[in-house]
Amino acid sequence: MTHQETRLDHVVLWVSDPVAAAHFYEKAVGLEPVRLADFSAGEAPFPSVRVNRETILDLMPRSKANRMSMLPGAAESSGHPVNHVCLSLTAAAFDTLLDRLREQSVPVSDVSHDSFGARGPAKRSFYFRDPDGNVFEARHYD
Structure with a gap:
């Protein structure tokens, strides 16, 4: 695999309030919300914002950290390790x-x-x- 074949798909950020975070990224940063209405309606586990056509930032609620069994150490990572x-x-x-x-x-x-x-x-x-x-x-x- 070469570096031309590798692209950044998404970054997951721990946030306390995904709706407020999405509004911040939309209003202050100018990034378009993705699945915000679905999240607000309880139909998506988290919203995202679009960085470009290939990359999004997922806005993961910190409240889900203890339930993320597929990601070892999720609860411990819900601070700011990045x-x-x-x-x-x-x-x-x-x-x-x-x-x-x-x-x-x-x-x-x-x-x-x-x-x-x-x-x-x-x-x-x-x-x-x-x-x-x-x-x-x-x-x-x-």
């Missing part, structure tokens, strides 16, 4: 996200330059947290 998730954007989308987060009064870090990532040094990057404390980095290379 350091951060990085979103790679175009320069225009980077500026739009930064403005949107500030409009929503979401604290953001200072913008840094030339931090290393999957495609080499990024022109600019910054960090922010979602309401559950999950940390995200946003960056652009172009």
Whole structure:
């Protein structure tokens, strides 16, 4: 298998309130909710938000951690074992996200330059947290 054949499908985030988390990602980050109505109606175990056509973030309720028998150690992982998730954007989308987060009064870090990532040094990057404390980095290379 080569790196061209491997893609990121989804990341599961532990959240205290999946509906509130979905609204945060929609309003502050600009990501489209997936299965939110189904979750609210009790027909899906969790909602998600779409990062791009191939990748979603699943918003898993922390309350399900003790019942996830298919995932060894799920209950112990419902803290924050992931350091951060990085979103790679175009320069225009980077500026739009930064403005949107500030409009929503979401604290953001200072913008840094030339931090290393999957495609080499990024022109600019910054960090922010979602309401559950999950940390995200946003960056652009172009």
